[in-house]
Amino acid sequence: MLSTTFLGHQGWLFQSKSSCFLVDPLLCEEFGQAHALEYRVYPPRVFSFEQFPKVDGVVLTHEHDDHFDIPSLARLERTIPIFLSSRSSTAAQQILREMGFTVHPLVPGKSVRFGDLEFTPFCGAHTSISNGDEWDTLPFFVRDVGGSGNFFSMVDITLTEQHLKWARAKDSRPVVVGWTNNTLDWSHMSDFVDQRNGATQECFIKMGVDRKLVIGVWGTPAATLMCAGGFTFYGGRTWLNHRVFCVDNAAVCQMMSKLYPKEQFHATRPGQTFLMEGHRLKRVFDDTPFLTTAPPETWPARGSNGKHEATDILDYAPATGRTEMESAEYAVLEQGLQEFAGSLVSGTIFRGLHSFLDDQAKGRIPTFAVALRDSRAGERRVYEYVSSACAFVRGTSNAEETYLAGIECWATDLLAILKGELGPIALSFGRARLWNALSEQFLFDFFGDLYRMSHPLRRPAEYLRTYQ
Secondary structure, three states: OEEEEEEEOOEEEEEOOOOEEEEOOOOOOEEOHHHOOOEEEOOOEEEOHHHOOOOOEEEEOOOOOOOOOHHHHOOOOOOOOEEEEOOOOHHHHHHHHHOOOOEEEEOOOOOEEEOOEEEEEOOOOOOOOOOOOOOOOOOEEEEEOOOOOEEEEOOOOOOOHHHHHHHHHHOOOOOEEEEEOOOOOOHHHEOOOOOOOOHHHHHHHHHHHHHHHHHHHOOOOOEEEEEOOOEEOOHHHHHHHHOOOOOOHHHHHHHHHHHOOOOEEEEOOOOOEEEEEOOEEEEEEOOEOOEEEOOHHHOOOOOOOOOOOOOOOOOOOOOOOOOOOOOOHHHHHHHHHHHHHHHHOOOHHHHHHOOOOHHHHOOOEEEEEEEEEOOOOOOOEEEEEEHHHOEEEEOOOOHHHHEEEEEEEEHHHHHHHHOOOOOHHHHOOOOOEEEEOOOOOOOOOHHHHHHHHHOOOOOHHHHHHHHO
């Protein structure tokens, strides 16, 4: 017997009659505090921890804070071994050891056994496909050695034929496949990104493409479980729930079920359990004694509320909670900007700035700027990027009309990111404004380049301090 219970977002519990382990568990209702994001798990759930099964191990597929949640891990007994992606930073390894856990490296291609359950991690195809900053993320395959069933998930990595060949080498056909929906609407932060009004249909098409690839290489799974995007905002950031979440997971699964009636498609809910026996999906339970989904009438509203006039970029508070910079802090910020300038060379923005003619810049200075808010100064401080000097220099105050592209955020937030006290994701979800006057040609991937400089693999010492 093999069963998998959905814990919420992208967390799973795998269980046989004698063994049990967790993957990327979120055991607290709020997460994201490490980068001042403060999400809540969605749909809401009810844990009965006194009925939680004995856990033989915990697998952490990568270091992003919706998978590597320190407050959740703090709830676990320290005798439980942790298996962490071998490609995650030394900061992640060190904080787990400081918490009292024994940490084992999870090496792509090398299976780990939890009694009669086997976990095999894979890796991303980073040379042929852009997976963002998912450098340490490990897709995985789970099976019980008795042959009751299997489970396959790409986590946050793009599916390729090779991944399916690796899974097929472990078992001749799939039983349950996890499918991740990470689609979000970022139009609330920019003047050049359209609202994703057709995202549910787009997601349906994408799931169909992936299904075809799975069937062609490996076979038809009994069930596909749609997950991720399992969070909401609250308090003063509740408005984001109607601007960020653009895919109706239940609608996607209904469309897939109608098109392929012999297969099962589930928009997973916390506590939902999938029981496999005889290499088949035998039964689906709505909940378990230790976890159930809260009643739907208690769920926060998510998705478009139909108010299409609410498209303006709203004002925003800083992630740090500070609106004022000390004068001496600008020297530190400028030093960090120079480091950022060096990291931009050969990156996405750098290549883009070298790929259009001067007259295509529409009369603007053909570069990007960073406009920093500071309530103490009373006006923004602007820095423009000069690629020939590999530097940021003081720029013109009317940045949105002067430069080809740019970002506005609080100076205190950017300082915290450049110092390694926050990750770049802290500027996401309504904490910055971006513009791009040449969006049809110039890819202004500010966050992508900032992530490259600020990833834990680039700054393990700084991330360790954040974790501590």
